[in-house]
Amino acid sequence: MAQVTMTVNGTSVSADAEGRTLLVEYLREGLGLTGTHVGCDTSQCGACVVHVNGKAVKSCTMFAAEAEGAEVSTIEGQAAADGTLNTIQQAFQDHHGLQCGFCTAGMVMSAAALLQDNPKPTEAEIRDYLEGNICRCTGYHNIVKAIMAASGQDVSAIAAE
Amino acid sequence: MYAFDIERPSTIADAVKLLSDSTESQPLGGGQTLIPTLKQRLAMPDRLVSLGGVAEMQGICEDDAGRMCIGGGTTHADVAAGAGAYGALASLAANIGDPAVRNRGTIGGSLANNDPSACYPAGALASGASIITNAREIAADDFFEGLFTTALNEGEIITEVKFPVPEKAAYMKFEQPASRFALVGVFVAKHVDGVRVAVTGASEDGVFRWADAEAALNGEFSAASLDGLSLPGDGMISDLHGTGDYRAHLVAVMTRRAVDAAA
Numbered sequence: 001m002a003q004v005t006m007t008v009n010g011t012s013v014s015a016d017a018e019g020r021t022l023l024v025e026y027l028r029e030g031l032g033l034t035g036t037h038v039g040c041d042t043s044q045c046g047a048c049v050v051h052v053n054g055k056a057v058k059s060c061t062m063f064a065a066e067a068e069g070a071e072v073s074t075i076e077g078q079a080a081a082d083g084t085l086n087t088i089q090q091a092f093q094d095h096h097g098l099q100c101g102f103c104t105a106g107m108v109m110s111a112a113a114l115l116q117d118n119p120k121p122t123e124a125e126i127r128d129y130l131e132g133n134i135c136r137c138t139g140y141h142n143i144v145k146a147i148m149a150a151s152g153q154d155v156s157a158i159a160a161e
Numbered sequence: 162m163y164a165f166d167i168e169r170p171s172t173i174a175d176a177v178k179l180l181s182d183s184t185e186s187q188p189l190g191g192g193q194t195l196i197p198t199l200k201q202r203l204a205m206p207d208r209l210v211s212l213g214g215v216a217e218m219q220g221i222c223e224d225d226a227g228r229m230c231i232g233g234g235t236t237h238a239d240v241a242a243g244a245g246a247y248g249a250l251a252s253l254a255a256n257i258g259d260p261a262v263r264n265r266g267t268i269g270g271s272l273a274n275n276d277p278s279a280c281y282p283a284g285a286l287a288s289g290a291s292i293i294t295n296a297r298e299i300a301a302d303d304f305f306e307g308l309f310t311t312a313l314n315e316g317e318i319i320t321e322v323k324f325p326v327p328e329k330a331a332y333m334k335f336e337q338p339a340s341r342f343a344l345v346g347v348f349v350a351k352h353v354d355g356v357r358v359a360v361t362g363a364s365e366d367g368v369f370r371w372a373d374a375e376a377a378l379n380g381e382f383s384a385a386s387l388d389g390l391s392l393p394g395d396g397m398i399s400d401l402h403g404t405g406d407y408r409a410h411l412v413a414v415m416t417r418r419a420v421d422a423a424a
Contacts, residue, residue: 019164019167019208019209020163020164020165020167020199041200042200043193043196043262049261055238056264057264057265058262058265061192061196061197061262062192062265063167063189063192063196063211065167065211066167066169066189066192066211066213068169110260110261113260114260129260131259131260131341132258132259132260132261132262133259
């Protein structure tokens with residue numbers, strides 16, 4: 001066991017971790033930040049996506065020790081302190097971009113990473129970027145619509161409510 | 162996963178020292194293959210030596226010979242963004258896995274793993290790249306030795322890869338839609354001194370050069386030069402995703418598409 005220290009959602013944190021402790025285990029079990037989910041545990045599904053030094057990564061496929069000293073952002077850091085949802089989260093709610101909600105934390109974090117690099121993505125670019133985020137409820141349509149809306153684009157052209 | 166220690170050296174020298182002492186150690190690149198492997202308990206090192214903190218293995222530059230030099234620890238996302246001078250290679254990197262995987266996976270890790278369906282081995286072999294390790298320089302033609310097997314010795318790490326930039330090149334991948342690995346991928350590169358065609362995903366022996374296609378394309382660099390050329394299905398991977406004959410057919414199709422895209 002060793003102490004691993006990093007900055008999570010702007011706060012410096014420290015918790016014990018074994019060599020084999022995954023970043024997602026550190027977040028969930030070490031820090032109690034259970035908003036980040038483990039879906040497949042095989043880096044396919046994207047439910048565990050967080051940002052490490054500004055980049056989207058699958059936290060089930062990175063060791064906590066590799067994030068020593070890093071700036072990590074999770075879904076818990078997305079809303080304002082008073083609970084006001086950020087633009088992407090609000091758009092997911094407005095456009096029914098979730099049903100069961102299991103994939104949503106990863107979807108929102110991937111969407112945030114996409115919009116950081118590409119503030120006005122096309123529908124095709126959004127679908128391409130979400131290749132590694134699997135949702136079994138929505139059929140993706142409303143997720144894509146939410147991200148279009150969150151980037152300030154007209155979603156009326158995207159068919160089928 | 163079995164328990165292990167993890168070390169994060171900041172220099173190549175320290176990494177090599179850790180890998181060469183008596184502890185059973187394994188280098189860790191981006192971990193996008195190794196971590197799933199550890200989860201399945203298919204590997205049991207006592208110690209992982211993470212290369213992610215080695216700054217001198219990061220980044221892209223050009224050497225005096227005009228070759229594109231990519232640090233072994235450079236992620237696929239950074240190659241996709243930074244290898245614009247070699248568009249076919251940047252495009253190959255941009256289509257590995259998904260965005261989160263590309264933010265972690267590294268070129269050195271991919272080449273050292275030599276997965277028979279990985280993209281980078283085809284890019285390195287068709288480019289005639291040089292694989293630079295902490296100990297020596299290995300030509301791509303001598304580097305890939307079969308499934309998950311390379312010329313690397315125990316504890317030897319890829320610090321840099323040098324790519325001659327071809328006159329024309331393109332990589333065409335037929336994706337296995339679930340894994341996004343290449344069911345078949347073909348990298349065609351037209352160099353001043355000849356054409357090189359490297360095929361991944363197809364052969365039971367891993368990445369290989371298709372000599373007949375190279376000879377035909379050296380005559381005339383057009384898809385029509387490949388008319389009538391085919392590979393036997395024997396020795397091709399046969400699994401639930403496709404038979405050997407199917408993969409052999411795909412090789413010819415993807416080679417033509419790559420030539421069209423490069424021309």
